[in-house]
Structure formats: C-alpha cells, structure tokens
Amino acid sequence: MEDAGPSVAVENLVKRFGDFTAVDHVSFAAARGEIMGFLGPNGAGKSTIIRMLCGLLRPTEGRAFVAGLDVAQEAETVRQRIGYMSQKFSLYNDLSVVENLRFFGGMYGVKGAELRQQSEWAVELAGLRGHEGGITGELSSAWKQRLALGCAVLHHPPILFLDEPTSGVDPISRRQFWELIHQMAASGVTVFVSTHYMDEAEYCHRLALIHRGRLVALGTPTELKRHALRGGLLLVECAPLGEALEVLAQAPGVLEVAVFGNALHVVVHEVAPAIDALPRLLIARGLGCTRIEAIMPSLEDIFVQQIGAQAARAEAVS
C-alpha cells in the first residue's frame, strides 16, 4: 500500500560536477496528489534535481526518497513507480504514434488489454484519434507533448516528473496541458513540474524557486506573494526609462527598481508616501511621469527580488 508519509522527500541534496555546484543543499517534501513546481531560469538546477530524483544522476551529498525508496540505493525499483518526461525528446521521432506507445508500454510491462486501453486513452488525450499511424516527428509540438504525457503514464505511476514539458508550445495548448496535470493530481498522482514560464507557476499547488542551485523560496503561490515581498510594489510609467531607473534607484525609501516592459516596478518600504514623493522627484529632474499605482506582485517580481536578495547575501559574505 502507499506510504502515508510524503510522496517525495529530499534532504540536503547536493550535486557537484567537478568544481561546479549545480544543486546546493536543497531540502523539501511533497505530499500525495500535490503539484510541485520548480521555477527558475535556465541553468538554475531544476533539471538536475529532477534527474536525481529519477535516479539518472547520483547525488554528491544528501538523500532523496521517492515513493518511500532511497533513490541512491534502489534506483531500479524507483523507476517502476515513476513516470518521466525528459526535457528534450521524450518520444522517438522516427516511430509512429502507436509504435511509441507500444514501446513505452513494453518498457513498463504494460501489455495486452491493459496496453490497448491505456493507448486509447493516451491517443484521445493527445487528440490523435485517426492519426495513430502518423510519424511522431511530423506532429506539432503541442500534440507531441500530450502524447509524451500519455506515454509516461501508461503504467499508472503514483509520481510523475515533467521536465519543462511545455517549452516551445503555444499558450493555449499550454493551458490545456495544465488542465490535464490537474486532472491527474486530482486522482492522487504527485506531479513535479519544472518550468521557466512564470505564468505557469500560478497553476501549481506549491512552488520551489530555484536559483543557482539554491532553494530560494518554498511555498504556495499565495504564500510567496504575501510573505516574500517586503514592502509594497509600485508601477511607474515614465520616460526616458533608463534615466528614471537611475534616479529612482537612489531615491530614499526605494528598495529596488526593475524594468518591466515599458514601465518600472519599484519596491518601496511604504506605499502611500512613495506614491506622493516619487513623481515629484522625477519631475524635479526633468523626467515625465505618466502613471504611478500600487500593484499586486506577480511571481516574477518575487523572483527577481529573491534573486537580488540572494546576490546581496552572497556579496555580503564574500
């Protein structure tokens, strides 16, 4: 029977490649049916963490438990209990849809009637009914991703690892893909997803922000937004942007300034005084200011700030 404890637990996980530390003392746990998102820029270490959890890389230090099994000791058994979609190519492009399904079914020991049933489901899922004989490489990315998901769950794994499953897919298809993930989570599957699309982060139950191998923040999206950001966030539209940035960065009560599109996001200690003071400051310097208002921070804001904070900490140490 399934463990009552956490589905996946990671303790002080470290991965070094020579001198380079890809994963730096990361710890977290995920419960059954949870959608855990790894958020971070490219090269942050998200894929490395997922690969360690799948037994594809050996941890340098620390421990990881998947479905109650120690990944370092029992990698092969773990593989039977998980589904994995790798970042680059999860399917064989020169095989047809049905050949891919049959192959992965074979890998997980799904045969006969069960394979037929699961294949039907996967084909429906991917919207490929009638195209089963088509060569996979000729499918569009959106269909390929859904098919890959179908292949990954032919054996009903309790835990699913998806490494950047929606990269290169159009926004509407991405949303549909996430609906599928939610369905699975609702049926009790623990899903780990890594992504660098900030908007997708909102779909996860919990988020782990990864930057330079470190776990920068951990919590539900709401928690992160509420607690992570110190102070308030202002949207300031002004021109020219570059000069305004410099001016505001020096201004009192301003914690951080960053460019967002053709406006500035300004983190301030207190919102009300700032709304008053800043436009006057800008006009005094001969810069126009067309708009200023308080906004709710997005995860991107949180992220940028957390990264900045981490950098500041790193500098303080050195």
Add this chain to the structure above:
Amino acid sequence: MLGRIRHMIIKEFLQMRRDRHARFRLLVPPLIQMLIYGYAATFEVYHVSTVVLDLDHTQESRDLVSRFAGSGRFIVQAALSDRRQLIDTIDRGDATVALHIDAGFAELLRKGEGAPLQVILDGTNSNTALIALGYINQIATRFARDYQTDRLSRRRPALVALLPEVRLEQRPWYNPDLNSRWFFVPGVVGSLTMVVVVNLTAFAVVREREIGTLEQIMVTPLRPAELIAGKTIPFFIVGLVEAALITLVGVWWFQVPFQGSVLVLLLGTSLFLLSMLGVGLLISTLCSTQQQAFASNFFFMSPAFLLSGFAFPISSMPAFLQWLTYIDPLRYFLIILRGTFLKGVGLGVLWPQMLAMAVLGATLLTISVLRFRKSLD
C-alpha cells in the same frame, strides 16, 4: 574579395586544429597504413613451410631434398615416414608444400627413365602456391641439369662442354631486389592523400551545414565563389603538405629510392588534388550530416582505392572494370608516383596521365561547383 577568402582560409585551419575527430581520423589510419604497407604487406614468398617424405633414402634423393632445404625459401619442418602423415599435414594446413619421393627414385634416375618428384601444394592461397611452384620447378630443373651433366661427364667427358643449354637471366628494372616496400610505399602517398583531402573537404562544408553556420555565412557579403575558394584552398595546401610528408618518410625512413624529378611529382600531385577537391565538394552537396559524409566517403573511396592498381594489378581485372578505372584519378596518380619514385621517368612518358588527371579534375570540379552553388540558393 581576397581578404574574405583569406579569412575563410584562416578559419578553416583554426577549425582543423581544434577538431578532435578530424585529428584522430587524419592521423591514426595513415600511421597504421604506413606501418603496415611499409613493414607487413607483401605478396612475396619468403618461406614456405614444407614436409618431406623420402622413401628412397639414397644419395640422390637426399641430395634433392637438401637442395630444397638449402634454398632458403623452403623451410623443411619435418621428415615424415608415411603417406598418411603427409596427407594429414596438408589437410590441417600445417605445411604448404609436401615433397614425396618414392622408393626406387635413384634407380629410375640411373636408368634414365624419368624419376618422379611428387609435390602436393596447398592451393588455398593461389598466389603463394604459384610462386612456390615456380621455385620448385627452378630447383628441380637445376637438379636435373646437374644430374645430366654429371652423368655425361662420367660417360663421355668430352661432350660435357658441348651440352647445350638455354638459361634465363632475370633483370628486374627499377626494383632490383623486388622489394614489396618499394611497390607499396609510393602508392601510399597517393592513397593517403586521397583519403585526407576528400575527407577534409567534404567534412568542412557538411559540418557548417549541420551546425547551421553555413546559412549564417551566406547572409554575409561573401560570394559563393569565395566560399568555395575558402573551402578548397586550405585543403589543397594540406594535401600538398601531406604528400610531401609521406614522400619524405618513404625516402628517409623506408629507404625507397626517388629517381625522378620533384617538379614532375609536384605537378602530378597538384592535378590529383584538383580531382580530390572536386570529389570532396561533390560529396558535401549530397550530405547534410557529418555522419552521412563519413559513410559516403567510405563508399566513394573504397572502389576508387580497390580498383586503382594500388595492390592488385588493373590488367588482372575483367575488361568492364578496366574501363571503369579510366575515371579513377588515383589510377593515373599511382602511375606517376611509381614513375617518379622508381622509374625516374619524366613528362615525356607521363604526359598522358597528367592530361587525364587534368581533364578529370576540371570535370569533377565543374560539376561539384555547379551543384554546390545550386545548393546554396
């Protein structure tokens, strides 16, 4: 324009230096081939393992056997005692030649009734067997003649001086000791240069196509002609250097003579390189990945090599294949190589080969350049 070409050439040399795969494929096989063709490859028969069954045990039979043993070519492994052993030995492949002298051999000799020497040859390697048979016949002839002379001198000594005989004096030209190395090493100059240049040229283009930088380059002011020049001139230079290097190794290390003119060799090499550049360019228009280029190289060059006369004489091939060799540039280059190394002949003799290579080279280059330009648009 020259400036752009110059930059392309420099880039090619830089990339050549850094390409690990190229280094491996261009250094290791040539080294191995030089070693093998210089030291191991030969069709010569130096020692034939022999067994002897002498059932006569007379002075004459022992004399005959000792001539074989003393020839330096036949290594008498064992003296057997019955026919069964002899058959088994050849069957097992433990010896290549078996000599069987029956009882009564000397008797027949004395009576002048033609004594038989039975020889069994393992014909598996027909070339070795043929050459061994030649040696056997030589030894047998000499024995017969000596015996004849000896007998005559005892009966009618006066006549001995008058016994007629025609002898053959062999005079090998260019390679007096008939040294296999002298045959193969000059050939290696040609075969290795071919492999290296075709390889480099084909890969240079295909690699860019594979990575995507070819597209990038075409967006620059670079003209197609300049691109082609940039992709062929560096390898022309490399080809010349390679040929020179192997020639030096052949002459200094392997002591193969060089009787002819360096200029003639230079001309021949240059013309040959033109064809090879053309082939390399042609292959590059057919392949989109380096992997494909590798396999294509092999399939183009394997027949070019086998049918060139490098190891196996063209005259032994069936007529239709001999006709085919007329479009193999290596065939002509080998004649030029062996002509300049061993024969010491010049343009007076070699002009047909030079002309042929010039024509082939021009044709190949034209076809490949046209195809290449098309593939760029």
Add this chain to the structure above:
Amino acid sequence: MTWYRTVAVGRKEFIQIWRDPRSLMIALFMPIMQMALIGYGVSLDIKHIPVCAFDRESSQESQALLKRFQASEYFNVLRVVDTYRAVAEGVDAGACKLAIVIPSDFSERLRDSSGTTVQAIVDGTDDNSANVAIGYAQAVVSGYSNDVQLDWMRRQGLGQQATVPLRVESRVWFNEDLQSKAFIIPGVVALVMALIGALLSSLTIAREWERGTMEQLISTPVTASEIMVGKLLPYFLIGLVDAALCVTIAVFWFAVPFRGTLGTLLFTTTLFLAVVLGVGYIISVLTRSQLGASQIALIVTLLPTTLLGGFSFPIDQMPAAVRMITYIVYGRYYVSILKAIFLKGAGLSALAPSVLALALYAALIAVLATRAFRKTLD
C-alpha cells in the same frame, strides 16, 4: 532480464533501421557492392603479360623460342623491336612489363658451345607481378632448353638418356585452378560483417545520446543487458542475412567452391558476429557521438581485418613481429575459418583452435559490453 522489454527494444531498433534509408542501404546494398568490387576487382591471377621481344639474331632457333612465348596464355607478345632503346622506352612507358632479349649469337652458341643466356628484363615496380612473370618465363625457357638438350643428345647417339631425368608431378589441393578469387572471396564475408559492426551497430547507443532519447530510455525500468541484447538483435539478423547473401553470390555467381557444411558456417558466423557487434556496441557506449563512434569502429574493425586478417596479404609471410600482432586481430580467425570451410570442407573439430579463439573473444567482449553501459547520465 525479461524478454518482453528486450523484444520491445529490439522491435524499436528494427523499425528505426527500416525507416532510415541509409542504414537500409548499408545493410542490403553494401554486401553486394563489396562482393562485386572485390570479386571482380581483386585478383592476383596474372595473365596476358604484355611482352616486347628483342630478337637480335632472328634465326630459326630464336624464332622457335619466341613462338613458345607467343603460344603461352600467360604472355601477350605485343611488340617486336629491333633496338635496345625501343625496349627501354617500352618498359619505361609501361607498355610492356617484360622484355625478352635474345643475343645475336644465340643459335651459334647453342650449336658450338655449352650454353647461351636469354635476358628477361622485367618491370620490377610491381614486385609480385614481376615474380610471377619471371616464374612463367623461366618455365618457358627451361622447356625450350630441355627440348634442345634432348634433341642434341639423340643426335649424339645418347638416345637412351635422352629423357628428362627428373619429372615434377605437382598436385594442387583445395584450389585446383589456382584462382585467387577462391581465397579472396570467402574473406569478403568477414569484411562485410566487420562493416556492419563498424557502420551500423557502432551507432546505436551514440545515436540515442545525440538525439536526446537516451535519457528517456534509461529512466524506464529496462536494464542495461536488455538494452544491449535488444539493440543488437536486429543487427545480428541483418548480419546473418548478409552472410547468406554473400555466400550465395560467392558460390552461384563467382563459382567459388563450397565444400563445407552450412551448419559449421552458421555457427562460426554467429560467433564472429557476436564479437564484431559487441565491439561496435562498446565503441558506441564509450563515444557519445555518432561520428566519433563510426570512425573508431572503422579503424578498429575494418582496417585490421582487411590488412592483417590474412585474406589479402598472407600472414605467414609477414615479419614475425607483425605476425604476433595478428593474433589479436579477431578477423584473422574468422577469415581462416571461412577459407577452410569453403575450400577444405573443414568441420568444427578441424577448426577447433580458431573457433576457440573466437569464442574466447566473444566471451570477453560480452563481459566488457555489459560492464561498459551504465544507466546514469554521468
């Protein structure tokens, strides 16, 4: 190790080979091409040697000798010249490979004193052809000399002794017609197997790494052994089919004698394939790029087999040091097995040493191959 995973891997590999036109071409067309190329192109049977004759005397006797050269199928008397310079030009230009120079006092010396010499100028560039040509020329001249001698002896009243004292009765075993194709063509089977290993099986693992599908594959429960066996199975079948193809062409098209049993051939070919495919696999595992893998494979499988395998250059005539090296060239054992099966009709007991060597090799390669592949990314 479970059979269904292995079969799944094998089936996928087979589909991928089937869908890749270049692999198919290598698998089906290459053996035929090699057989044609080598079967026709590689021959050491020297015939119709172009000869130029320089008869300085032009007597009845000298003409009689020249007629013998003309009558021989080994020689093709192209030119009759009358200056030494013409001889030199002919040989220099390569128009004649052999020049027979008969001295101006040929018949005189035959009648009056004990012998005369005919010069055979031979183009020594190709030493092997030269050797063979000299051998043939020697035979012609010896024959003529013998006849002259016996004739003379009869005229001297020594009729009783006017026979050739020594007769060589030679019999050639296994390759009665002394055709080079009989020993070269069986070796082509070894060549083709080696090529399959070099060009096909050496790509299998490297290709998955390059395409990125390897990661997905090793995240599944499939084991390293299952991957290896599954992936090599299709190449094994291809190898057997190609071997059958080559043997068929050899026997029915090139009329090479086949005196052995198909069972022995099948068994030994299986062993050799195991070695070749295993080596290709190991190379594929260790080199994660397709290009690197095929390069190394070509050098490690094809080059030694062609040069040192004993099917072109005879091993027993190589210098001792090189002969030692050939013991580790696994192609050598298979080539000698092939020759023995085709020409001698050898059975497994006669082939025991070579078979044992191959079996040892196969075992070693199997062990190395299973150890080499790890189901991790680093």
